[in-house]
Amino acid sequence: MEAHPLLQSLIATTSTTTYGVRALSSPPPKVDSHVISNVSGILFRLTLITLIGILAIWANHEASKGFSITIVNDAGKYSLPGKHFSLFYQANDKATRIVLNTSRFVENLLYPNKDFLHMRKQIDGVTLRLAPTVFPGIVAVDSPKPYEYIISLSPSVMETSNNNEEAIVLAVLQGMARVWLWDxxxxxxxxxxxxxxxxxxxxxxxxxxxxxxxxxxxxxxxxxxxxxxxxxxxxxxxxxxxxxxxxxxxxxxxxxxxxxxxxxxxxxxxxxxxxxxxxxxxxxxxxxxxxxxxxxxxxxxxx
Incomplete structure (x- = not known):
């Protein structure tokens, strides 16, 4: 069965597209210097627009994140859950992206517009850790100090499959929901x-x-x-x-x-x-x- 659209968006990760340059089979014809000048001006403007776009994307990304994210593998790199977590989620920053995606979903649900900003929780940092031992449930949330939260995943979420992504996303989503909710x-x-x-x-x-x-x-x-x-x-x-x-x-x-x-x-x-x-x-x-x-x-x- 196809996943719910919202679930798909939570699981979705950023991809990178690479553009190649094809070599010319013969030397290009000579081009008038005036044409070169015009092309240079166009390329400069395109480069400037691209740079501005990249800066805007980076600024939006930082604004949407709003807090530091730390990924910790306390299950150990030699345990099976630890190996899977390190390979599929830590090494490629997928765990960080899942934290960002799930946090954005919960934040937008609880604080959908500027009228809710005054009641929004302050979050300075989130640590996502794979716990060393199995515990009841799939996720636990602690706050060792104000505005800092630790989301602990039970190793059991890694044991059902090499890459049980929906189980990981569900666990992190529930952790972030608990982080954003007042108590x-x-x-x-x-x-x-x-x-x-x-x-x-x-x-x-x-x-x-x-x-x-x-x-x-x-x-x-x-x-x-x-x-x-x-x-x-x-x-x-x-x-x-x-x-x-x-x-x-x-x-x-x-x-x-x-x-x-x-x-x-x-x-x-x-x-x-x-x-x-x-x-x-x-x-x-x-x-x-x-x-x-x-x-x-x-x-x-x-x-």
Missing amino acids: GNGATPPVLLNGMVEYISSLAGFTLAEAWTSSGDATRSPEKNVVCWTDEQPRMVAWFLRYCDQRKQPGGGGGGEVIRRLNQKMRTGWHDWMMDEALGMAGQHACASYDMLIRHHNLLSSM
């Missing part, structure tokens, strides 16, 4: 943050498994008396956010508006009413509506 000064429920990361991944083109595939676990027990986005699995939270997002968008498209609203409110702290404001309705009511949808789907599936 309410540490007060936002972790399952909600993880659900937001899952939903962002689905907006980029990665498949989000059906919420109702977990059968009876998909519906909350009423006696829990808690809202659905605080006690479910991250993927269930992602489906809930998608459901709410589609309700808010004309035509049910779902473009990440709920994510942007939540992220804006999580800059300075966290309170449950922030979810109510982001959804435009009480969270309990949204959860009840979502649970009803899932129960209806399960009922139809059992017929």
Whole structure:
């Protein structure tokens, strides 16, 4: 199956085109000095325009990057995952390009225009490292000091294939999503943050498994008396956010508006009413509506 267009753009890497010069079979005819002067002037202007274009591209590249990027292979050059990471991602700077591509996608999603600049997180540096040992999940994010982030990839993402690029891109995308998202000064429920990361991944083109595939676990027990986005699995939270997002968008498209609203409110702290404001309705009511949808789907599936 062909990859989602957004996923293709995240995976895409920069290519270089080489132009060759073909030798003339015979000496060229003599050209008038006036013609040579005109040609020289044209070539100078073309060179100047090309130089300006290159400088503009470089400036845009630096502006889009906005932070330093360091690639580290802590798995070791003699381990199989370490060898693959070094060969396919570190030596050719592909890892750096993936960080830039995924960062640009998440940043544009969370801060789409100048109205969001005042709430944009400051990021001075990102270190992408292949961890020495396998850990739960595929990616972990730490911030050893303000504005500096370490995205650690589990070696397991390198073990399924010599070049499992989609798995690497997904892991880095989720890491960058966690970097760009505010966390309410540490007060936002972790399952909600993880659900937001899952939903962002689905907006980029990665498949989000059906919420109702977990059968009876998909519906909350009423006696829990808690809202659905605080006690479910991250993927269930992602489906809930998608459901709410589609309700808010004309035509049910779902473009990440709920994510942007939540992220804006999580800059300075966290309170449950922030979810109510982001959804435009009480969270309990949204959860009840979502649970009803899932129960209806399960009922139809059992017929």
